[in-house]
Amino acid sequence: MIEQFDAIVVGAGMSGNAAAYTLASQGLKVLQLERGEYPGSKNVQGAIMYANMLEKIIPDFRDDAPLERHLVEQRLWVMDNTSHTGIHYRSDDFNEAKPNRYTIIRAQFDKWFSRKVREAGATVLCETTATELVRDGNGKVIGVRTDRAGGVVFANVVVLAEGVSGLLGTRAGLREMPKPETVALAVKEMHFLPEEVIDQRFGVKGDEGCVIEAVGTISRDMAGLGFLYTNKESISLGIGCLVSDFAAMLESPSALLDAMKNHPSIRPLIAGSEVKEYAAHLIPEGGYRAIPQLFGDGWVIVGDAAQLNNAIHREGSNLAMTSGRVAAEAIIKVKSRNGPMTKGNLALYKTMLDESFVIKDLKKYKDMPALLHTNSSNFFTSYPRLMSYAAQNFMRVDGTPKIEKERATTAAFINARSRWGLVSDAVRLALAWR
Amino acid sequence: MTIAVTKVRVEDKLYQNRYLVDSGRPHIIVRPHEKPSANLLALTYVCPAKCYELNDRGQVEITADGCMECGTCRILCEKGGDIEWNYPRGGFGVLFKFG
Numbered sequence: 022m023i024e025q026f027d028a029i030v031v032g033a034g035m036s037g038n039a040a041a042y043t044l045a046s047q048g049l050k051v052l053q054l055e056r057g058e059y060p061g062s063k064n065v066q067g068a069i070m071y072a073n074m075l076e077k078i079i080p081d082f083r084d085d086a087p088l089e090r091h092l093v094e095q096r097l098w099v100m101d102n103t104s105h106t107g108i109h110y111r112s113d114d115f116n117e118a119k120p121n122r123y124t125i126i127r128a129q130f131d132k133w134f135s136r137k138v139r140e141a142g143a144t145v146l147c148e149t150t151a152t153e154l155v156r157d158g159n160g161k162v163i164g165v166r167t168d169r170a171g172g173v174v175f176a177n178v179v180v181l182a183e184g185v186s187g188l189l190g191t192r193a194g195l196r197e198m199p200k201p202e203t204v205a206l207a208v209k210e211m212h213f214l215p216e217e218v219i220d221q222r223f224g225v226k227g228d229e230g231c232v233i234e235a236v237g238t239i240s241r242d243m244a245g246l247g248f249l250y251t252n253k254e255s256i257s258l259g260i261g262c263l264v265s266d267f268a269a270m271l272e273s274p275s276a277l278l279d280a281m282k283n284h285p286s287i288r289p290l291i292a293g294s295e296v297k298e299y300a301a302h303l304i305p306e307g308g309y310r311a312i313p314q315l316f317g318d319g320w321v322i323v324g325d326a327a328q329l330n331n332a333i334h335r336e337g338s339n340l341a342m343t344s345g346r347v348a349a350e351a352i353i354k355v356k357s358r359n360g361p362m363t364k365g366n367l368a369l370y371k372t373m374l375d376e377s378f379v380i381k382d383l384k385k386y387k388d389m390p391a392l393l394h395t396n397s398s399n400f401f402t403s404y405p406r407l408m409s410y411a412a413q414n415f416m417r418v419d420g421t422p423k424i425e426k427e428r429a430t431t432a433a434f435i436n437a438r439s440r441w442g443l444v445s446d447a448v449r450l451a452l453a454w455r
Numbered sequence: 456m457t458i459a460v461t462k463v464r465v466e467d468k469l470y471q472n473r474y475l476v477d478s479g480r481p482h483i484i485v486r487p488h489e490k491p492s493a494n495l496l497a498l499t500y501v502c503p504a505k506c507y508e509l510n511d512r513g514q515v516e517i518t519a520d521g522c523m524e525c526g527t528c529r530i531l532c533e534k535g536g537d538i539e540w541n542y543p544r545g546g547f548g549v550l551f552k553f554g
Binding site for chain 1: 500503504523527531544545548551554
């Protein structure tokens with residue numbers, strides 16, 4: 022007899038686990054497929070986890086989830102080769118009973134999340150790569166082919182939580198392959214240091230944590246972002262730039278990361294650390310305009326596979342978790358009124374997601390990806406250099422009258438971008454941000 | 456004073472990672488070519504695991520053992536037919552300890 026599931030969830034990342042947990046905890050018969058040896062073994066993230074979106078799925082997650090530090094301070098550094106100009110925000114208000122943001126280590130966190138999924142009643146099958154969607158004569162998705170012997174499994178609906186480079190959706194023509202200009206390649210190293218050294222260097226204590234995000238010449242004329250997140254006994258340090266930029270500039274991501282580590286503002290923070298892992302991952306950066314069709318006959322797409330990532334705010338896993346949960350809730354609603362999993366019925370998922378912060382936020386920034394992409398050398402190199410020049414000129418006391426210093430700063434900006442260029446950049450940024 | 460820049464070879468970085476290599480079954484194959492396309496050539500720089508290298512005949516070769524399965528080469532080269540791309544069989548490939 023062929024085993025039939027209510028739902029098959031492909032992938033055990035944030036969106037897949039959120040979907041499988043929500044479906045299984047409502048009593049649906051769920052099969053989840055994961056190609057890694059254990060859930061998390063193929064997953065890479067910075068990683069910051071937002072409590073609110075997980076609370077909506079597992080309210081008491083703080084009791085046993087592996088969390089590293091809750092964040093009390095955020096720094097944004099605009100860098101040139103020898104300096105950084107920084108904006109810091111730190112507040113003791115973040116030391117609350119139920120903190121808002123945590124750093125996590127994905128391999129550990131995903132194992133925990135997956136245990137919750139199994140406890141909720143789902144069947145989780147690891148070491149199984151889903152290779153193809155199976156459809157009936159009318160084109161409705163009815164199952165998934167896997168790389169196991171005789172490995173076809175059937176379900177009323179398939180949740181594609183297969184990540185940005187998932188095979189199934191792209192091969193079946195349900196979504197396009199991401200384009201080089203709509204995905205960023207990020208590389209990351211895990212730098213281990215004793216807990217008290219991290220506390221000291223970042224001015225934190227106990228479970229408090231700090232985030233540094235850096236833009237500027239570290240991305241060498243490409244649109245990119247460097248990051249440094251404090252975990253309990255390690256620092257996640259990485260940098261990501263658009264794949265199209267990497268290809269055009271013929272830059273080595275690993276060399277870019279090494280150069281960032283050698284920046285005089287960053288080197289002291291990681292001095293003496295032991296690197297225990299080097300990872301790479303693609304991040305969907307196309308924003309609202311790159312979101313594919315999210316549902317069809319017998320299928321829905323969630324998380325990174327659906328390009329649900331807010332690159333401007335560096336939010337991804339919370340959009341993934343929310344889309345997984347919302348897709349599951351839509352499926353549960355359709356099932357509860359005995360509806361078949363047709364395109365018409367599953368449109369409910371899109372309606373519900375449109376109402377959430379996920380689509381509203383992405384819509385707000387729909388023009389940002391194009392702006393940053395076409396203007397990367399100005400935003401990531403010229404302006405950071407000019408800021409550094411202005412700050413240094415202002416701080417050096419050398420007998421030059423202030424009025425001359427002001428004139429020199431203004432002249433430097435106009436020289437680099439022209440009056441028209443400055444106004445146009447400001448207007449375009451304001452319009453895209455609106 | 457010049458500051459000595461420590462340069463770590465990518466191969467040494469990958470040495471920190473855990474892999475279960477599916478011997479004799481590479482999950483990515485470079486299609487035979489006379490002259491590499493611009494995107495295929497770019498991979499010799501852009502692949503974060505440095506899996507792609509030029510041989511002495513000017514063609515691009517791949518050793519997929521250290522692959523971190525990021526998908527960059529797929530994004531750049533699958534559509535143009537330069538490479539044949541798959542994920543490794545279930546359980547094989549990179550196994551992140553931290554991720």
